Amino acid sequence: MSVPIAILGPTGYTGLELIEILARHPGMHAAYLGTARDTQPRIDSEFPRLAGRLGQTLAQCEKIDHDEIARRAKLAFLCLPHEAAMKHTPALLSRGVKVVDLSAAYRIKDANIYAKAYAHAHTDPAGLAVAVYGLPEFARDSVRDCTLCANPGCYPTAAALGIVPLLREGLVNAASVIINAASGVSGAGREPKAHTTLVEAGENFSTYSIGTHRHQPEMAQSLTTFGGHGLRGRPCLPLFVPHLLPIERGILATIYAIPASGDVTTDAVMTALHNAFANEPFVRVRDAAPTLHDVQRTNMCHVNARVVDGRIVVVSAIDNLTKGASGQAVQNANLMLGRDEAEGLI
Amino acid sequence: MSVPIAILGPTGYTGLELIEILARHPGMHAAYLGTARDTQPRIDSEFPRLAGRLGQTLAQCEKIDHDEIARRAKLAFLCLPHEAAMKHTPALLSRGVKVVDLSAAYRIKDANIYAKAYAHAHTDPAGLAVAVYGLPEFARDSVRDCTLCANPGCYPTAAALGIVPLLREGLVNAASVIINAASGVSGAGREPKAHTTLVEAGENFSTYSIGTHRHQPEMAQSLTTFGGHGLRGRPCLPLFVPHLLPIERGILATIYAIPASGDVTTDAVMTALHNAFANEPFVRVRDAAPTLHDVQRTNMCHVNARVVDGRIVVVSAIDNLTKGASGQAVQNANLMLGRDEAEGLI
């Protein structure tokens, strides 16, 4: 039996990605597409590439009606602005609908840090208290048991999968971590902006938000939490420097750190990665540094690490719309619904 | 029960596309990857993006051994040079292995025209005699019954799906047809060439082989054969002008023709398309002209037609690697194996 699912905010890029994944998923289908727009389009008018490929998906977008969603769906993916996510989540949970939230609303446990990073107050402390940060590779069991999953940010996913295994094993000077990363333009959303036109973004490359990006506190929380004993009680507060790539999709994180001691070798860091990810369906430890082509349009993360000239260099690659957003959301939903974690995602 | 399949020539772009399609196909799997290379790589070393995503596919490439293929596979996809296809096809057919050939070897029925276009003699007249040109929209029943399917070229597929319905209904002056089309660089194959580097092909656009491209005789045969009674016994010999787009994949054909009479309206040409494709799983007749984003990485063809300023303009869009090659090959294989035509392709 295929599980009926709601997608709220289906007209952005993460919504489109979800719809395409669910159209091929043998165990879930989109039974409700809810939009906050004044008029509700057919989704295959909004995205003509969906025409004739929707499978069981209901094509007509509808207004967001909590009761109706509860009648027709077991779980909802929220691809909404942060504030809207905080408004709809309690209403859905109270009606028994599980939620995977793709916004940042429930990612940062400290509401004050959230408020500072996102420039608005957190309005759902109850939700925040129960939300589980959905990085399955490090929180699988918690995700399985939760009703509200905060789907991680794209950059934090790439960063954590690259460096956490090394932090855990105490191989890294935690104060030295630099997350140098580059993302495709789809990470900026579907709304046109002055710097995302083809003329401005094409054949170009640049840094942005150096040390001030909103994903930094999320990364700090994630690396600190998952780094565990390896950190010996200190937080890991990485320097995060994002770059904008002239491509549609993909994130490559080139992570720099100082080894915890002079004994740390390439073998040691690679072994840490292999140990962490030996049985993971969506992480591949590579002998060579990965490229974005290796992971685009898949839910995979490819990682490689080495020690060179006395420093650790980790390269971690994901697709920002798949493992960095909608693919990971389905991975989390698979867990929350008691299904095989990889179903519909390979 | 999943049907075991062989792929010969898996290390090119059509091979990769086949492997990715079969990895998700519920009714077929790649059980033999045969290469003519001196050393046989694992396919996930050749294409790291396949790592962990191969499902039942055997990862190790092997030498091409006809007996072994016959033992392990029911059908073979040939992604080989034309000459190699003519060598291996009879050996496979004689061992009871059905063949879908993605080369041009069996597309053109007249061996002399073939020899002129491809600059070598046809060496398998017996195969040529039984081969079926696998454009399912116009030859579904023949494909179902065949053992050797000549998978159409990318440009000819886009052209035929755009103009054949109009030819059939006698709406077009058949002598006036111009196939103006543009393809992504993957159409030139995986081998690096001076004009396919990013520096040369990127931010560029050009015509090539004006009126002399090898797909022209294939188009002429296809339009003439499928145009049928609408042509009143005359051939349709289109002018074909290809262009090279600075993108990976996709073909957009902008087709020009003079209406057969002054009575031909936009309604008439659109009705012809709707009549031809009403029940087709892989063709969508669009009210607006399609873009390549509408069809990339799908097996769909999107078409639109209009009469403007006394001329017919048809726009037809496909992905050259999917509907223009590997997707259509699987569509044909589905038919040849008695399966649902759309299985594994939506």
Add this chain to the structure above:
Amino acid sequence: MSVPIAILGPTGYTGLELIEILARHPGMHAAYLGTARDTQPRIDSEFPRLAGRLGQTLAQCEKIDHDEIARRAKLAFLCLPHEAAMKHTPALLSRGVKVVDLSAAYRIKDANIYAKAYAHAHTDPAGLAVAVYGLPEFARDSVRDCTLCANPGCYPTAAALGIVPLLREGLVNAASVIINAASGVSGAGREPKAHTTLVEAGENFSTYSIGTHRHQPEMAQSLTTFGGHGLRGRPCLPLFVPHLLPIERGILATIYAIPASGDVTTDAVMTALHNAFANEPFVRVRDAAPTLHDVQRTNMCHVNARVVDGRIVVVSAIDNLTKGASGQAVQNANLMLGRDEAEGLI
């Protein structure tokens, strides 16, 4: 002595192109940058790539003040919306400032056709009466003597330079001309639009405005006027089908036509091009079809023509921002100011 020049509307792409050309021009310099914006930026803040490269150009943008312009400049380039161009042009001409208008305001001689194409009335019939359509290759002497030059559109420039020589010599069935053309995204201007983001326009290709583009009446006028006796008194009303390329800049026009008679050969059409352009500084007749790389960031047009399968195919390539806009504007200004036509442009 360098001539002082005004640029009105310097913050768009044609403005930037003009500034870069003038910064290297030995005989002109930008002495006034006038903007309709509420606040006036320094131009090297608006376009950081200009920092340190402005030569004699005054960097500070100013409000548009006709008297001040007249005091400080001999000629003004107008990179403004059509309506604004019709407002400022009479005021500048009356103050003795020559005008090269890069908008469409003065291109179409028939105000009714203009009003229909641009959906607003023409408000400066006096200017329209004296304006010269500035395609120097066919109107050099008129440009030299004019005070108001209507700088041609990008597509019409590529089209006219490709087909006019053949029309003039009566080699073409004028009723059969199809201007199939493709442009880079900069042709859509600097304002972000839903279809011009990198995600939407990148890796994509599409037609637009089939048979309804505003450059069609301009082309019809240009081909008819410059086609002259070769047309035997009939107009040339081409079908125009533009396409959007996933690149920044460049226009490739692939022009189709039926020969006027069966005697027309490739030699004949190439000879017509050579005769027309033998002494032109900015047109090169090529033995092979040109690519966009051959002309990008130059003021050149490369053309090639052939007869194939009973049809004429002309390929014409320009840079839409240079020969299709700002480069041609400087070429016209050189003529209007009595300077060498090619000064500052090679």
Add this chain to the structure above:
Amino acid sequence: MSVPIAILGPTGYTGLELIEILARHPGMHAAYLGTARDTQPRIDSEFPRLAGRLGQTLAQCEKIDHDEIARRAKLAFLCLPHEAAMKHTPALLSRGVKVVDLSAAYRIKDANIYAKAYAHAHTDPAGLAVAVYGLPEFARDSVRDCTLCANPGCYPTAAALGIVPLLREGLVNAASVIINAASGVSGAGREPKAHTTLVEAGENFSTYSIGTHRHQPEMAQSLTTFGGHGLRGRPCLPLFVPHLLPIERGILATIYAIPASGDVTTDAVMTALHNAFANEPFVRVRDAAPTLHDVQRTNMCHVNARVVDGRIVVVSAIDNLTKGASGQAVQNANLMLGRDEAEGLI
């Protein structure tokens, strides 16, 4: 009087760039194009975009003949393989022809380090002894007086202009420097390679040669030499991690370092940049981090620095073919010929 110049190896991308620069240079012109190819093309056949734009440049390539070069040119640009550069340089110098060598042959002062990095012995120790490393911003007077100029590598240029001013003023922990940089594909040369096709390099991003790139020893020498007293006698051996961008041209270096002390502020690092580059024609210190669009097709370097989260982040942008190769070569030639350093380059 325009100085006649020879270009040896004009058929690669640095050769093309040189020819385009010289065609606009008021004080130099290419009077000899020497190629090692068996047949010598016209340069405007090799690069059709040069047709009609060569000014005084002689279009016909010739064999490399030292005597003839000495007769016809005062200075030669060498765009040849390293070994060829070492063969031709002594022959040219002995005939009184000054040399700007764009290969790596004369960049590294220690022949053993050179041999290890480039995997062949240095065959011209005499040349190596007199060669001047041509980074004018730090070695202007030496360049002015030299006869053999080793034109710096592209990555080392971007790195040195970004970090040397900070090293000089002792603001940086020299052992902590990481040069994280990304280059367009033109840096890989014109020869097609498996990883430089549009299909492989387009829509992609990757690291390569992590810690092992041949430009690392050049950087180490450059930073150590120019860092001077600020280094207190210790070398600066940066970690260098290059990335391949899916674009034609441009290098963005994102440089990380630990401040020399807790007192180092953003003001301090910006002041160091302003002090170093106040009068430089080709370096702009920017308040915001630059993008590649700010510098492409110019000889400019744009730099910005800040202290964030206890670390220094410098962003340095150049065009790899201009300031990173041919533009800097002309800048050096201007100095060596006693001309204005910026002539022909703004």
